[in-house]
Amino acid sequence: MELNQYTSDIKSEGQVNRRARRQAGVNDTADITENQLPSWSGGFTEESARQLCESSLNASKLWDICDFAIDTLPIVEQCITAILFSDTDIYVYESVELFKLECKLAVQSDPSIASDLGYSSHFSLVNYLLSLTCPMDCSNQGTCSNDVCTCTSGFYGSDCSKSITIIPILTTISEEVYSVQSINSSFSRDVTLYGENFMNTGSLSCHLERLELIDNTFYSTNITLISAATFLTAGSVVCSVPASTPFTGYTISVSNNGVDASSSLVYIVQDTICFECDPSRNICLLNVRRYI
Template sequence: LTVTNSTNSTGADKPIASIIEESTCPDDCSNNGLCINEECQCNSGFYGESCSITTSQAPTVIKNAFEDLCDSSKKPCRTFIVPGYDFIDGAGLSCKYTSMSLKSNGTTTMLEEGDTFTHPGTYASSFFMYCNMPGSRKRRSTDFDIVATGYRIAVSNNGENYTEPLISIVFDSTCYECNTTTLSCEKLTTCPVQAEKPLDESKTKIWMIVPVVSAVVIVLIIIAVLIFKWKLKPKQSYIRDSTLSLPNTTRQIAPKSHFLTSEHIFLSERFQSESATDLNESKCGWK
């Protein structure tokens, strides 16, 4: 094998082995890097196996390979695998979500889109990445039953330039059959009867706390009223009123008038006796 006109940077002829090694790197690293040990070492600002992409370029996603339906009765549905290529392993790799809810009030089914938020993506390889859902997010209260939830998911290499969104619907296959094309779900006749779902945890706690707090407040109000009335109530006076007489608990003494009456009776009888004697003596003297 003879190779001509192949020189290195100094103008010297390149060894055949070096030429073969360089030819194994894709697209000769797009002239944006060096081929070392059959791998491209990209220059600053260039990424990918062939050093052909920059962070300003969004990855390319393969829609048909994306799992657009996730059965919550079989797995948590908190991590989504996004297939494609040109994903960059850097701090800018991110996922943008737009939440969706399919709701029904028994007669009408409607699609409601919620808030949009971003979360860091996880690099797996240049051919796929992971989008992990953040912690549980609060849902707005509604009079409709939530049949299924879902997300529009777009990815970016720099947090600014995003791909077209992919759609994923999260549903329970034991009760519903959903379609990502029509964005609708139908209830199955085989769906088991479910007990009424309790209110969300924060609301349940509120409904538990409110009666307890109300009862405590009422008790405190009653106690305050009783204390207030007690303070307003006139206190008993311990100074003896001269116009009032207290019951006499000492040994009762007969009224003085009783003794006087008895004495008077005694003296009267004596006086009558003496008077009668004097009268008789007088009569005798007169005789």
């Protein structure tokens, strides 16, 4: 690991001045007049908010290092202000993450901190720090190394906060699904599905159920097919769908773990010369005009 990659864009002067301001008792927070602040209400007082913010920072494994490296008072004040305006503690974690970020930048940019704290080298302190600065402490579902979480089995995301048991939400299929074209039965078609909570797991899969056309209406055949899905983003995946002539209908759902699948959407492959299909109504009608 090259230490220069951490420090190339960081100026140490600002961090040194911050430490000097802390020692001088100067508060960096912007002045806010009393009439700009709401009154304390609900379950918090200024004292209880301060206790919560300070205890949250003190609980960090980085406290001993960071309390020396940076001025924590502005972060505490920002935390208190967030509680005051929101009347909730849901933003406290953001103050903890800010605390970790500012500490990381300070230590990376100021080699004297390592010697002041008794570390053998700046490099060793940075390495140790980066084993503790992962986002949300990997949600207690992974290990932190070099500022990156390695999640335990069944959990994903930069902070290991997402479980593969989360069921995706399907909203739409790409417009090309409803486009009209003839497709030979020996081919499959890649279909893009959009929604939420898709995860790039080894178990991400497409669940298809074949439909049968009877009297111009599609009915379930209870014939199912499960295949691997291609992850694009947390909001889009690609499923490969078999095609046949003159047409084939499928319901498509997606699962992150191969078991728990989303609600389904209808996909119809049609021979446009002979049929016009409406997936929203699950029907296909013979296009008589083609033969006039």
